[in-house]
Amino acid sequence: MHVSIVGSGYVGTTIAACLADLGHEVVNVEIDPEIVDTVNAGEAPIHEPGLPERIADHAGGRLRATTDYDAVCDTDLTFLCLPTPSAEDGSLELDAMRAGTQSLGEALAERDDDHLVVVKSTVLPGTTEEVVGPILESASGRAVGEGLELAMNPEFLRMGTAVSDFLEPDKVVIGATSDEAAGTLRDLYGPILEREETALVETDVREAELIKYANNAFLAAKVSLVNELGNVAREYGADAYEVLEAVGLDDRISEQFMRSGLGWGGSCFPKDVDALRAGARKQGYDPELLDAVVSVNDDQPRRLVDLLADHVALEGARVAVLGLSFKPGTDDIRKSRALDVIDHLLDGGATPVAYDPVAIDNVRETYPDLEIEYADSAKDALADADGAVVATGWSEFDDLSFEGMARQVVVDGRRIDVDPDALEVYEGLTW
Ligand SMILES: NC(=O)c1ccc[n+]([C@@H]2O[C@H](COP(=O)([O-])OP(=O)(O)OC[C@H]3O[C@@H](n4cnc5c(N)ncnc54)[C@H](O)[C@@H]3O)[C@@H](O)[C@H]2O)c1
Ligand SMILES: O=c1ccn([C@@H]2O[C@H](COP(=O)(O)OP(=O)(O)O[C@H]3O[C@H](CO)[C@@H](O)[C@H](O)[C@H]3O)[C@@H](O)[C@H]2O)c(=O)[nH]1
Known part of the structure; x- marks a missing residue:
């Protein structure tokens, strides 16, 4: 398939190289010309194991990058891999999503072929259908559901193992507004979905959006709990690693994410837990446990x-x-x-x-x-x-x-x- 990916950061670059590896024709649309030049020169703009060789293999062939949004017109679907940072108060900030969606919509106005827009960025429930959809419609002059399809497909890859996480995931979550949109994504991910270990979850858009936050909140909470238990263990003169290794033998708990210590950081857990807390408060719910997860960390x-x-x-x-x-x-x-x-x-x-x-x-x-x-x-x-x-x-x-x-x-x-x-x-x- 012909795929465009808006935003060539950690996620956009990784999935572009991996989709090219799976045989798709991929173009990255990115505002930073330095990143565009780096990818087109066959080099990785970030440090990520497995990425340099894939970009070197496919750049100039099935993979290219550009600053020109018109490139999306030659593709069947577009992933939005734009940043969704926290605002000062921790709430989800959608400026880049809005700007990128606007540019995408304007480019799509030039064509009336079928096109699927897939939100890959982590966004709170309602964002895909109530923010991205309307901007796309007004900028393109086209209606969602009439040749312009919309889906939300959260990403669960981790930094440092991004390539293998994308190509060999535990699950692929597709939240689509139509059967057609879901079918396009199933085709795109064909070889990944054929793996016995990959679970396919097809759901509504709102659930797909929340699955991503729930996943990260759960993992962050697990590490904070492990850290609290570790702090208590230390007070007792006990070794938390021995204690938690034994606890992790319980299948219901699992041995993963049991390393206590300095806590969790990164581009995702902090901002996603904060966005979920702020979002929950906006909905009228006080997320006390998530507040504690952050303060322990x-x-x-x-x-x-x-x-x-x-x-x-x-x-x-x-x-x-x-x-x-x-x-x-x-x-x-x-x-x-x-x-x-x-x-x-x-x-x-x-x-x-x-x-x-x-x-x-x-x-x-x-x-x-x-x-x-x-x-x-x-x-x-x-x-x-x-x-x-x-x-x-x-x-x-x-x-x-x-x-x-x-x-x-x-x-x-x-x-x-x-x-x-x-x-x-x-x-x-x-x-
Ligand atoms: N990094 C991860 O491990 C990870 C994993 C899963 C999901 N996510 C989510 O994926 C999204 C992207 O994350 P990331 O880490 O790749 O972010 P990033 O900041 O590394 O990359 C975003 C890229 O988008 C570009 N960009 C910004 N505005 C643009 C515009 N208007 N048009 C074109 N390009 C534009 C930026 O220059 C940047 O290169 C976020 O929502 C994040 O929460 C990240
Ligand atoms: O037992 C553990 C496991 C992790 N961490 C810390 O937790 C943070 C996050 O680690 P990890 O989840 O491995 O890295 P990320 O690349 O941030 O990946 C998380 O965030 C991504 C972005 O949303 C999701 O896609 C991934 O599924 C999710 O694991 C890091 O600071 C780790 O040091 C610990 O302290 N102890």
């Missing part, structure tokens, strides 16, 4: 720095910060807990010396005024440091040598593999 970085401060006077201390990305395997630093750790260290008067294998440039560009030092390796970050905090669980931190530190005081928010007996102080946040 918000406290973990401070707890980690307090733990360090039990052993090292922060004022004037040189502190190695190991890891900056919000999780291993990605250069994404959005709402990374490492940044909160850095803020607390700075508040305490310490000098953070940060190292990350792939995310340093993103931090430098995003926070040019951040008064920290950067190191080219973990070894360099640790050199002469009075203490170290582990903020992201990159595997290269396992079995790291802490030699060269002024004092071998290590506090760990991610449970890396270390030999505690080889260190002056080793403290785990929840063990």
